[in-house]
Amino acid sequence: MEKKLKKFLSNATRVAPKISKKGELFELRNGLVSPYPQTRKDAIKKTIQQMTLGKDVSSLFPDILKNIAASDVEQKKLVYLYVMNYAETHPELCILAVNTFVSDAQDSNPLIRCMAIRTMSMIRVDKILEYVEIPLRKTLQDDNPYVRKTAVICVAKLFALNKELCQELGVLEDLVSALEDSNPMVVANAIAALSDIYETDPSVVELPKLIQQHVSQFLLALNECTEWARIVILGALAEYTAKDSLEAEQIIDRVTPHLQHVNAAVVLATIKVVIANLPKIQVNVDSPIFSKISSGLVSLMSTPPEMQYVALRNIRIILERYPLLLSRELRIFYVKFNDPLYVKLEKIDILVRLVDPCNLKQCTLLLAELKEYAMEYESEFVSKAILALSQLGVKFSEVKFVRKVLDIIVDLCQTRDSFQDDCMVAMCNLIRHTGSEQDDMITQVCSLAQVWGSTESVFQTDYAKCNYIWLLGQYSEKFSNIDKSLQVFIDSFTHEESLTQMSLLITVVKLHSVLPGAMLQNLLNLATTSTDELDVRDMAIMYWRCLSLEGENETLINELCNAQLPQVATTLDAFSPELLETLLRELSLLSSIYYKPVSTMTRYRMRTTNAVKGKQLNELQYMARDEIMKNMNEDNLLDFDGESNFAANATQPSSSVLSDINDLFDFAPVVPQHLQPQSQQPVDESIQGLSLHEKHGSAKTSQNSNTQDLLDLF
16 A cells, blocks of 8 residues: 555656756757746756857747746846847847846846846847936946946946947946945946046046046045955056155055055055055155065065966066165075976066176075076076076176176086077177177187087077177187188078178178188178168168278278177166056056057957847847747757657747747837936836736845845855
């Protein structure tokens, strides 16, 4: 008896059918119209999964849209995610959901109101954007700060889609008034939205004036907002120029506590604000402000490698303005064995810039450290270390120290066979710095170059060949068989790069009196007829004319041949003053990584769909029907999951689908507020014909659940 009772109960229990993992469209469509709520929810999840994988599931739009009026907030989020995705690729389909958006914008749940207004602002259809006025104005004045912070971002999106409509609706004034909101997140979002609008069209809003009027509110909101909001507010403060030194000191005092923040972006944004206000006050390197900046930058070196790279690139810019800022923190930037290559290269560059040229002990320690780096196995890292050795020798500038650096490089030449290019460049830089007075150093370098084999196999880079040819011409008496060495480069002249060609031309003209006459003639012919480099050709023509002058041309020839290059003062790269000022204002931005101002970068513009621009409402409805029916026909051709299922799907009449689409279009049009007569009621009465909400009812949640949903977002 018990077995019969259990069997009866098991048969009587109705279990919701599950959706296949394959996710065929006809199974998804059947699941979306299932009477079981859990089955419909699973079908929506599978649809989102197929959409994420790149499959076109736009034919399910009417069935998905029928599930938008559910009491389950998670399900509604999934439906809105589907709608937002096809708002970019199939904007004509979103005309089906206009009344749903307008109704959800008045829902009691703030999450649903946010999703509705966010989705409406993303749909690039003119006729739908006209319906956004009433919901957007209500959400901008909403009691919930989460709704307000979403609405101010939607104003910027609306402006990007239709600037004229945004100005006509007058929501820009509401956006400006949001700067005085009591919630710091709303203030931060308002700043971000105004910045986007100002960048698009500076004539619409006066952002610098607005920042000047709300500096005190921004400083008060800093300590009460999230990390993203702090970055936005600090970016606005960095654009503000203090009136006097007192205000600059006040701003610096208020933002310096954020230098110890755990987020690297907040630290860099704070440093940008401090550096922008430093010119207003008179401080030296020993000031407490600089020690706080130094500690903030040092803290960034304990972050992951990706963040270290960003920090090092920004430190490079800061050191250009304040070279002694981190001179006491040299050990922090020593290369670690587990650092990625891109971090190692940046650290070497920073180390040479950090060292104090007046501190012999510090330079000696760094010299030993760079020597160890030059013995590593990564070729790019070793090349950077060898060049850093010469940069350190030039920076310290003492003859004994330079000789010690040269001895290390010579030893590297003898032990590291594959780095002759870098060693040649480094040795030539040291000789140019010390000049011709240090004959022992010159003899040492020339003797090393003399014993090298064929130069065409030793040197590979254009810069190394250029330096070697300069060495031949500058100290020709130190070399034997110099004509043979130069003839090798003349024979391959057409295959050499521009620096090598130019250096070879200068050297041969300089030594034309000791070289065979045919060598000069052949080189001038090649430089004027067989090269595409305009600078090389113009220089060859100039030399040819000077040499062909009659009369007193010896003085001119001697001046050309005996011209000396200026002494090298530094081999470190430097920014131009204009570029440095721009990069200091754009710290922590992408321009600080590429060392290019934002104005020179090509910005990505969101492509708008012109196929629906200017269409009337009835035309959009027909476009949506055609798109759905076309996709349904394509789906039937692609489903090969069995003859029975295929036949059942093929014989299913399309009239039911068309009736469903017509039901979705059956709504009373919502007239925008600026076109409504004074006696007309708001949108509550205009959406009474909404079939979805008559069928399923609107979602009602308690205040406690709303608060919990908001807390879950953070």
